[in-house]
Amino acid sequence: MSTEEQHDRPDQPRTLDAGALKALAHPLRVRIYDLLSERGPQTASTLAALIGETSGATSYHLRALAAHDLIREVEGRGTARERWWERPKGRINLPGPDETMSPANRAAAQIVSAEFFRLRHQTLMDYLNRPESAVPEGWRDAGLVMTTMLDLTPAQMADVRKELSDLVDAVVERYKGQEGAPGTRRVSLRSEIFDLPSQSGSAQSTEEQS
Structure with a gap:
């Protein structure tokens, strides 16, 4: 691991x-x-x-x-x-x-x-x-927390992992070097994918944004 x-x-x-x-x-x-x-x-x-x-x-x-x-x-x-x-x-x-x-x-x-x-x-x-009053103007609807459940083979999950990794690398390359620039704040970018205990069921998705 x-x-x-x-x-x-x-x-x-x-x-x-x-x-x-x-x-x-x-x-x-x-x-x-x-x-x-x-x-x-x-x-x-x-x-x-x-x-x-x-x-x-x-x-x-x-x-x-x-x-x-x-x-x-x-x-x-x-x-x-x-x-x-x-x-x-x-x-x-x-x-x-x-x-x-x-x-x-x-x-x-x-x-x-x-x-x-x-x-x-x-x-x-x-x-x-975090209370809304503690969030600076312009940042209150910028975040996204998303969880999606779906069924994949190991090879498919490896493909998704690579796509997510490539996407994150591209975003970091696009915005690197902006530390301390006016209007910027440090943000936390996360991506997660992992297999769940064996169970039946079709793909389902939930999304929470704040």
Whole structure:
């Protein structure tokens, strides 16, 4: 099993090795890694304010992530006392728990995957429960949450997966480089497809938009 986290259009996706997985296998580090994707470069102090930790704690976790090239220092920004960190652009593959892994590596993969998806779910629920008054003008009807049920063969699902992946890559290529541009906001783009437990039934579709 693998999951993918994308920040910009990838050239060569990076599959995390055992060392990187173990470095990331801490809920606070996954949160820091996620915030660097969501909000762009941060310092230990700004991250501490965002997650309610001390800057000493965030600085320690930043160094642990940097040791495995999961993040890097922003060139030409900051000082020796206040360093800025960023997540390199590109796609990573998160290997899921596998019976060929050692018990320690399998546990690390479980922690990382569980925390990534917990954060994804929390972000979605925050979006769905956000009061209209908190949404800027022009953004209130921009989002879409869609679920569609249909019956596919493995080959068909692979085709759909490729089409969705190609579509996302094309969209990212079209709009890349707009960070900080007037009128833009960071958005979360998701696509999901997976098989359900065996059951009969024809295709059906539900859609929720807010």
